[in-house]
Amino acid sequence: MHLTVDGAPVQGTQGQTLAATLLAAGRTSWRRTTTSAPRGLFCAIGTCFDCLVTVNGEPDVRACRRRAADGDVLTSQSRSTNTGHRPAPDRDRPRGDAR
DSSP states (O other): OEEEETTEEEEOOTTOBHHHHHHHTTOOOOEEOTTOOEEOOSSSSSSSOTTEEEETTEEEEETTTSBOOTTOEEEOEETTTSTTOOOOOOTTSOTTOOO
């Protein structure tokens, strides 16, 4: 399976999450905070939002929760360029979760 990450080709394995694919390709961070600190996989279970990435134009996708698909185009995110932007509501979060 083939993906594009920030314009570079990356190969992945069917069934892997985006985070696993990125880590296997040697990428340990793919987001920057407002202070430019690098972020990547932290909790690996979808709780922390450190692994956010833009996928096929959709921002704020948690890389640890989304399966990679052939042809996906990933773009790193930076809060320093998206001042005031908050993550979109998460479709994976169970109803009633206060976060």
